[in-house]
Amino acid sequence: MMHEGIWVFGDHRNYYQDRVTLQLLARARDMAEKIHTYVGVVVIGAGVDEYCMEYTAHGAEKIFLVEHESLREYSLGRFTGVLTELVRECRPEILLVPGSDFGRLLAPKVAARLGTGASSDCIALDIDEEGFFVQMSAVHDGSAVAEILGREAYPQIATVRPGVYRERPHDYSAKAELVRVDVDEGAFRERIRVISSSREPAESGGLEGAQCVVCAGNGISRGGIKRVRELAALISAETGCTRPLVEKNLLPHDRLIGQTGKSVRPELLIVAGASGAAQFTAAIGGSKCIVAVNRDQHAAVFGHCDIGIVGDADSVIRRLIARLKK
Amino acid sequence: MNIVVCIKHVMKRKAPGSQPCPRPGIMNPGDRAALRAAVHLAGNAGEVTALTMGPPGAEDTLREALALGARRAVLVCDARCAESDTLATSYVLGCAVKKLGNADVVICGTRTIDSDTGHVGPQLSELLDIPLLPYMQSCSAGKGTVRGVSRCDGIVQEIEADCPCLITVDECGERVYPPLGKLGRVFTEGVVERWDADMIGADTSRTGRDGSPTWVRSVKHPERKRAAVILHDKPGGDVIGELLALLKERDIMLRARVRSDRGYGGYDA
Numbered sequence: 172m173m174h175e176g177i178w179v180f181g182d183h184r185n186y187y188q189d190r191v192t193l194q195l196l197a198r199a200r201d202m203a204e205k206i207h208t209y210v211g212v213v214v215i216g217a218g219v220d221e222y223c224m225e226y227t228a229h230g231a232e233k234i235f236l237v238e239h240e241s242l243r244e245y246s247l248g249r250f251t252g253v254l255t256e257l258v259r260e261c262r263p264e265i266l267l268v269p270g271s272d273f274g275r276l277l278a279p280k281v282a283a284r285l286g287t288g289a290s291s292d293c294i295a296l297d298i299d300e301e302g303f304f305v306q307m308s309a310v311h312d313g314s315a316v317a318e319i320l321g322r323e324a325y326p327q328i329a330t331v332r333p334g335v336y337r338e339r340p341h342d343y344s345a346k347a348e349l350v351r352v353d354v355d356e357g358a359f360r361e362r363i364r365v366i367s368s369s370r371e372p373a374e375s376g377g378l379e380g381a382q383c384v385v386c387a388g389n390g391i392s393r394g395g396i397k398r399v400r401e402l403a404a405l406i407s408a409e410t411g412c413t414r415p416l417v418e419k420n421l422l423p424h425d426r427l428i429g430q431t432g433k434s435v436r437p438e439l440l441i442v443a444g445a446s447g448a449a450q451f452t453a454a455i456g457g458s459k460c461i462v463a464v465n466r467d468q469h470a471a472v473f474g475h476c477d478i479g480i481v482g483d484a485d486s487v488i489r490r491l492i493a494r495l496k497k
Numbered sequence: 498m499n500i501v502v503c504i505k506h507v508m509k510r511k512a513p514g515s516q517p518c519p520r521p522g523i524m525n526p527g528d529r530a531a532l533r534a535a536v537h538l539a540g541n542a543g544e545v546t547a548l549t550m551g552p553p554g555a556e557d558t559l560r561e562a563l564a565l566g567a568r569r570a571v572l573v574c575d576a577r578c579a580e581s582d583t584l585a586t587s588y589v590l591g592c593a594v595k596k597l598g599n600a601d602v603v604i605c606g607t608r609t610i611d612s613d614t615g616h617v618g619p620q621l622s623e624l625l626d627i628p629l630l631p632y633m634q635s636c637s638a639g640k641g642t643v644r645g646v647s648r649c650d651g652i653v654q655e656i657e658a659d660c661p662c663l664i665t666v667d668e669c670g671e672r673v674y675p676p677l678g679k680l681g682r683v684f685t686e687g688v689v690e691r692w693d694a695d696m697i698g699a700d701t702s703r704t705g706r707d708g709s710p711t712w713v714r715s716v717k718h719p720e721r722k723r724a725a726v727i728l729h730d731k732p733g734g735d736v737i738g739e740l741l742a743l744l745k746e747r748d749i750m751l752r753a754r755v756r757s758d759r760g761y762g763g764y765d766a
Contacts, residue, residue, distance in 0.1 A: 184650060184652075185650055185651065189650075247629065247631070248628070251623075271650050272631075272632060272648075272649040272650045273649055273650055275615050276619045276629070276631050276649075279583065279614070279615070279616035279619040279620045279623075280619045280620065280622070280623050280629075282584060282616075282620070282710075283584055283587065283619070283620040283623035283624060284623055286584070286710065287584075287710050288582065288584065288709070288710030288711035289583070289584070289614075289616060289711070290614070290711060291583075291613070291614035291615060291616060292613065292614070305714070308612075308614075309613075310611060310612050310613075310716060311611055311716075314718065315716050315717060315718050316716070316717050316718075317612075317713045317715070317716045317717075318713065318714040318715045318716075318717070319711050319712070319713055319714070320711065320712055320713075320714050321710060321711055321712075322709075322710050322711070322712060324710040327711075362628035362658055362659070362662075363628050363629075363630065363656050363657070363658050364656065364657045364658065365654050365655070365656055366644070366654075366655040366656065366657055367654065367655045368652060368653070368654045368655075369652070369653050369654075370651060370652055370653075371648075371651045371652070371653055405753045406751055406752070406753070418526070431608070438749070439744075439749055439751075450613075452722070456722065460744070460747055460749060461723065462740065462744075463725070468727070468729075471718075473725050473727065474722060474723070474725070475722050475723055476723060476725045477723055477724075477725055477726070477747075478725060478726050478728065478740060478743050478744070479725040479726065479727040479728065480727075480728045480729075480730055480736055480740060481727060481728070481729045481730060482728075482729065482730025482736060483730070486730070487730060487736065487737070490736075490737050491737050491740070491751075494737045494738075494741070495751060495752065495753040496753050
């Protein structure tokens with residue numbers, strides 16, 4: 172039997188903070204044109220009409236809705252069961268899952284239950300000339316990009332982090348076909364007991380909306396971090412960093428720029444002492460002007476910046492502060 | 498409690514831009530947190546088994562796991578498992594966990610430094626058909642249960658599951674290195690059991706490159722996305738001045754907040 176359609180999992184839990192479902196709908200529409208298929212969105216929950224309308228306005232052509240009171244709260248066990256059943260019944264060709272923490276669990280679980288392939292944290296998705304679905308993913312600590320393809324198993328599943336694609340503008344005249352699906356109660360099994368649940372307080376000082384960001388990489392010394400913060404304060408910028416600094420506990424995780432952290436798109440981004448791993452550069456592509464400082468003139472980061480300075484990042488930052496203070 | 502902790506032996510590569518240069522691998526840094534959680538959860542009465550699938554060189558990583566508190570170490574090493582993708586890897590690890598037989602809890606890390614998919618924990622929980630406690634920040638053992646704090650998309654939950662179950666552990670906290678004396682001893686005396694696909698009853702049509710539902714068509718080094726103006730910071734030069742001039746050409750004025758002649762903070766575009 173034919174497999175048809177590009178589906179996006181509607182990850183509506185943090186809808187107003189997190190637009191990745193809309194971004195994937197936009198990409199799905201571009202790809203669907205190449206293989207002459209439709210774009211569907213899966214909405215699982217209770218009281219989710221609003222999201223169905225939003226997804227329609229952002230490019231979904233079919234909405235597969237599973238509505239049930241027991242699905243009001245996110246549940247990995249239930250959502251895995253429901254999505255797997257839905258896929259078995261409606262047979263999409265491709266399933267895109269937002270790379271939220273939840274999506275990064277849901278996608279591999281559904282893939283394992285179906286015995287199909289999944290790729291993770293794609294930095295680009297495309298349909299090649301032969302019509303194959305190509306998933307590009309950073310490997311080897313971000314120094315290289317792998318092109319991953321599926322064999323004859325459907326759907327091919329991929330997760331994509333927020334910020335890789337841009338959402339389409341609202342089109343409130345858009346129409347979508349609503350497909351209500353009843354799923355067997357057996358799919359609703361959840362073996363995890365939730366004892367208590369709370370939402371973390373929203374972070375202050377958003378990196379994501381910042382107009383100016385100074386980002387410290389591994390080439391910045393322990394003492395240099397202080398100066399990076401000083402520079403950021405001096406020019407009213409937000410401070411960010413790359414993964415090694417979080418791993419060394421030099422800066423908190425909410426300052427992490429990269430695929431597993433925040434995507435930034437400021438007017439000016441100063442990257443000091445970062446090598447330019449693909450997971451990092453995928454999250455800065457929307458920046459208007461990027462200045463990079465690195466001692467190694469062959470560092471990958473110089474392929475992703477507008478102004479590059481080959482030199483010691485600590486020293487350049489120190490002298491920049493001194494000059495600005497003059 | 499008996500714990501199986503899945504550990505990955507990864508090849509560390511040189512910096513981007515230079516030629517890949519495989520070194521003898523290392524224990525995936527994120528898996529140290531998993532091992533730490535395993536030793537903590539097992540308590541005095543339990544036993545921790547470190548499990549990996551990998552090349553013969555992965556023995557070193559397992560010896561390190563022994564030095565860090567594992568009692569038993571198993572390496573599934575079979576050419577028919579080489580180039581497995583995440584699902585095939587999870588299948589092989591699942592067969593090995595079943596063969597070990599008595600695991601109350603299976604623990605995986607959430608991140609690896611090479612391919613970093615985060616798939617193996619969730620997929621292994623599916624293949625073993627046991628509940629998954631994901632992104633655990635802390636955990637403790639109850640009577641036939643495991644409970645702990647999980648953090649997922651800004652929501653913090655205390656969750657619990659009956660054993661057997663699978664936990665994925667977020668990388669966090671300090672890195673731990675084994676005491677040198679002990680490390681020396683386990684390298685000479687430690688025993689790493691080596692199993693092949695037949696010993697764990699794995700169907701090899703589901704393992705290795707041909708048994709994997711995904712395949713890698715190519716691995717490329719990313720191309721340059723932006724054409725950069727490159728400045729060199731040399732003694733006697735004024736790289737800061739050159740930078741500020743280039744920014745000015747782009748209508749970006751960097752100013753210090755305290756001395757801004759426009760009376761407000763820092764940055765104008």
